[in-house]
Amino acid sequence: MSEQSDRLFERLGxxxxxxxxxxxxxxxxxxxxxxxxxxxGVPMERLRRMQYQFIASALDGPVEYTGAELNAIHRGRGITAKHFAKFCGHFADAVEARGASKEEIDQCLGRLATYKDKITGEANVDG
Ligand code: HEM
Known part of the structure; x- marks a missing residue:
C-alpha cells in the first residue's frame, strides 16, 4: 500500500x-x-505551504508536516460535510488538470476522506 502511495506522489509530479x-x-x-x-484574512502563503506539507505527507511523500493539528485548526469554523465535499472537489479538479487518471484521483480522494471528521468537527466531543 505504501509502495502504491509512493508511486502516487511521484505520479502527481x-x-x-x-x-x-x-x-x-x-x-x-x-x-x-x-x-x-x-x-x-487567512495568510494564504503560509496556508499553501502548510497544506503542501500535509497533503504531500498524506500521500506518503518524503515530507514532514509541521503545522497545527487538523482538529484544532478547523474546530468552531462551521465547516460542514457539504463544504468538505466541495473542497475535495476542487482538489480532484486540480489533480485532474495535471492529467492524472481517474484511479489516481480516487486514491487521492480516499486519503482526504479519512480526515473528514477532523475537519467538519463531527468527531469532536466538545463541539
Ligand atoms: C481534506 C481537507 C482539508 C485538509 C487536509 C486541510 C488541511 C489544513 C491545513 C494543513 C491547514 C494549515 C494548518 C496550519 O496553518 O498550521 C489548514 C488550515 C485551514 N483550513 Fe483546512 N483543510 C481541509 C479542509 C478545509 C475546509 C473544507 C475548510 C473550509 C471550508 C478549511 C478551512 C481552513 C482554514 C480557514 C484554515 C486557516 C486557519 C488559519 O490559518 O487561521 N479547510 N487546513
Whole structure:
C-alpha cells in the first residue's frame, strides 16, 4: 500500500507537481463563493505551504508536516460535510488538470476522506 502511495506522489509530479496542485486547488477554492469566506484574512502563503506539507505527507511523500493539528485548526469554523465535499472537489479538479487518471484521483480522494471528521468537527466531543 505504501509502495502504491509512493508511486502516487511521484505520479502527481513529486514535490513540484503537488505544489502546483495545491496552488491550483486554493485558486479554485477562493473563486468558490461558498468556500471563499472561510479564508478571509487567512495568510494564504503560509496556508499553501502548510497544506503542501500535509497533503504531500498524506500521500506518503518524503515530507514532514509541521503545522497545527487538523482538529484544532478547523474546530468552531462551521465547516460542514457539504463544504468538505466541495473542497475535495476542487482538489480532484486540480489533480485532474495535471492529467492524472481517474484511479489516481480516487486514491487521492480516499486519503482526504479519512480526515473528514477532523475537519467538519463531527468527531469532536466538545463541539
Ligand atoms: C481534506 C481537507 C482539508 C485538509 C487536509 C486541510 C488541511 C489544513 C491545513 C494543513 C491547514 C494549515 C494548518 C496550519 O496553518 O498550521 C489548514 C488550515 C485551514 N483550513 Fe483546512 N483543510 C481541509 C479542509 C478545509 C475546509 C473544507 C475548510 C473550509 C471550508 C478549511 C478551512 C481552513 C482554514 C480557514 C484554515 C486557516 C486557519 C488559519 O490559518 O487561521 N479547510 N487546513
Amino acid at each position: 513529486g514535490a513540484e507537481g503537488v505544489q502546483v496542485i495545491i496552488n491550483e486547488m486554493y485558486d479554485r477554492v477562493l473563486r468558490d463563493d461558498t468556500l471563499a469566506p472561510f479564508f478571509t
